[in-house]
Amino acid sequence: MTNALLTDTITALADPTRRAVFEAVFRAPAAVGDLAKDLPVSRPAVSQHLKVLSDAGLVTAHAEGTRRIYSIRREGLTELRDWLDGFWDDVLAGFAEEIKKQEEGDSDHD
Amino acid sequence: MTKPIIKTLDVNCSPEKAFEVFVTRIGTWWPLAGHSSSAGDGKAALDVMIEPRVGGAFFETRHDGATDMWGEVLEYSPGEKFASTWHPGNNKDHPTRLDVAFEAAGEGGCRVTLTHSGWEAWADRAEEMRGNYNGGWDIVFGENYAGAVA
Numbered sequence: 001m002t003n004a005l006l007t008d009t010i011t012a013l014a015d016p017t018r019r020a021v022f023e024a025v026f027r028a029p030a031a032v033g034d035l036a037k038d039l040p041v042s043r044p045a046v047s048q049h050l051k052v053l054s055d056a057g058l059v060t061a062h063a064e065g066t067r068r069i070y071s072i073r074r075e076g077l078t079e080l081r082d083w084l085d086g087f088w089d090d091v092l093a094g095f096a097e098e099i100k101k102q103e104e105g106d107s108d109h110d
Numbered sequence: 111m112t113k114p115i116i117k118t119l120d121v122n123c124s125p126e127k128a129f130e131v132f133v134t135r136i137g138t139w140w141p142l143a144g145h146s147s148s149a150g151d152g153k154a155a156l157d158v159m160i161e162p163r164v165g166g167a168f169f170e171t172r173h174d175g176a177t178d179m180w181g182e183v184l185e186y187s188p189g190e191k192f193a194s195t196w197h198p199g200n201n202k203d204h205p206t207r208l209d210v211a212f213e214a215a216g217e218g219g220c221r222v223t224l225t226h227s228g229w230e231a232w233a234d235r236a237e238e239m240r241g242n243y244n245g246g247w248d249i250v251f252g253e254n255y256a257g258a259v260a
Contacts, residue, residue, distance in 0.1 A: 088117045098139035099121045
């Protein structure tokens with residue numbers, strides 16, 4: 001996941017209203033009108049939130065007749081989850097660095 | 111059930127060496143400034159140590175000299191396998207499990223596989239805690255971050 005996309009993803013989900021839109025789509029794929037009915041948000045606002053979520057790779061849309069149905073993009077969530085597992089990545093990076101230092105020999109030590 | 115976190119890493123040394131550095135010299139490479147209970151106070155920990163025996167302690171020496179128990183050694187097989195409970199930060203009642211396996215891979219190399227499992231110890235908070243595994247949901251969605259990016 002590139003840093004730019006990661007920032008978009010996190011920014012997209014940091015807004016509580018947009019997160020509510022995302023959660024609704026997560027529960028069931030839906031059209032803008034259906035989402036606006038169930039949420040305390042206007043239809044244009046829902047559209048705008050969906051656009052941000054779509055740009056961040058978190059939702060995707062397909063056409064059904066004249067309606068556009070939004071659903072979540074699972075790959076987007078996987079990328080986010082991978083990043084959230086960063087604790088052990090950091091720890092292992094420290095370990096790998098130490099092994100490298102040792103293998104390069106004592107001449108490189110302080 | 112909440113899935114384990116699994117990380118693999120290939121290093122250019124023997125499994126024996128990789129085990130030795132990982133377990134017996136953990137204090138030299140662990141990110142003490144960012145990943146310790148001391149880090150919560152904004153200060154790097156002084157050390158992390160693993161007592162080299164089953165039943166041994168896995169612990170941090172905090173910046174103020176106090177000890178924070180991270181876990182208890184469950185398996186100790188040099189060059190092959192290390193396992194412990196994992197409950198840093200006063201979470202002794204909810205121990206998860208850490209397994210680190212060392213296997214020869216390729217020409218003189220070693221594959222290190224780290225598995226962090228046992229999230230069921232957190233019952234209905236398992237997903238939240240797993241997600242929290244640093245850089246977690248609290249930080250991502252917490253008010254500080256939301257404020258910073260608004």
